[in-house]
Amino acid sequence: MLEIRGLQASYGDSQALFGIDLRVPAGAGVALLGRNGAGKSTLMKSVLDAGPRTQGELRFNGVALQGQSTEARARMGLALVPEDRRLFATLTVRQNLELAWYAAPRDRPRMTVDTVVKLFPLLAPLLERLGDQLSGGQQQLVAVARGLMASPALLMLDEPAEGLAPKVANDLAREVRAARTALGLTVLVAEQSIAYARQCTEYVYLLDSGQIVFAGDWAAFDADPQLKMRYLAV
Numbered sequence: 001m002l003e004i005r006g007l008q009a010s011y012g013d014s015q016a017l018f019g020i021d022l023r024v025p026a027g028a029g030v031a032l033l034g035r036n037g038a039g040k041s042t043l044m045k046s047v048l049d050a051g052p053r054t055q056g057e058l059r060f061n062g063v064a065l066q067g068q069s070t071e072a073r074a075r076m077g078l079a080l081v082p083e084d085r086r087l088f089a090t091l092t093v094r095q096n097l098e099l100a101w102y103a104a105p106r107d108r109p110r111m112t113v114d115t116v117v118k119l120f121p122l123l124a125p126l127l128e129r130l131g132d133q134l135s136g137g138q139q140q141l142v143a144v145a146r147g148l149m150a151s152p153a154l155l156m157l158d159e160p161a162e163g164l165a166p167k168v169a170n171d172l173a174r175e176v177r178a179a180r181t182a183l184g185l186t187v188l189v190a191e192q193s194i195a196y197a198r199q200c201t202e203y204v205y206l207l208d209s210g211q212i213v214f215a216g217d218w219a220a221f222d223a224d225p226q227l228k229m230r231y232l233a234v
């Protein structure tokens, strides 16, 4: 589905990604692990052409992404839930979701608020609350639900569990898994939390200083405890 070869990304003179190769197969859940500054967000933004300057090969369902605008990429079914949740504080949860519906590309299938609430039952009691009347975990849930409103084929979640208590993170992981099953959704999840990422993905890429230092499934990742020590320990 998503294929990245030799991706370089820079901000001005400063290079952040150095020759990334990464594949996200259709229907898969792929975790992108790495500590602060490793390049996780840069990689996700590169896929949407939303920030860094990039070089290298990016393909989505066989179609080259280079030269395509961010909107064109969204129309192809790519979506990102950014690190900062960016909810509208003075709109209700329902309005935040509806706004995403209006903002979604015209030619994509769309979800109704009802369908999203069925997938994420934790949203039901929150629909009439204002964006700034939610806890961090609730905001994150709404941000992920909002990402689904355009029925993306590949949803990229940038550190969805950041700042969440383990119980809340578990709930969110369960809902992401449920959404994957119900919608046949493919996800790429950037995380520093191994525990969270493990719950909603099958494959792991480990990023360090803008380079991939490991790629494999969770069993292979667990088989090498050095990886955690070297690249994720704080």
Ligand SMILES: Nc1ncnc2c1ncn2[C@@H]1O[C@H](COP(=O)(O)OP(=O)(O)OP(=O)(O)O)[C@@H](O)[C@H]1O
Pocket (backbone or CB within 6 Å): 011, 014, 015, 016, 034, 035, 036, 037, 038, 039, 040, 041, 042, 043, 083, 192
């Ligand atoms: N807008 C920007 N301008 C210049 N440099 C940036 C910008 N955004 C990120 N960088 C740099 O690019 C590198 C990768 O940053 P990135 O945000 O991709 O890391 P990350 O893995 O998402 O980290 P975190 O876990 O803290 O979110 C870092 O060295 C960072 O300082």
Ligand SMILES: [Mg+2]
Pocket (backbone or CB within 6 Å): 040, 041, 042, 083, 158, 159
């Ligand atoms: Mg980041």
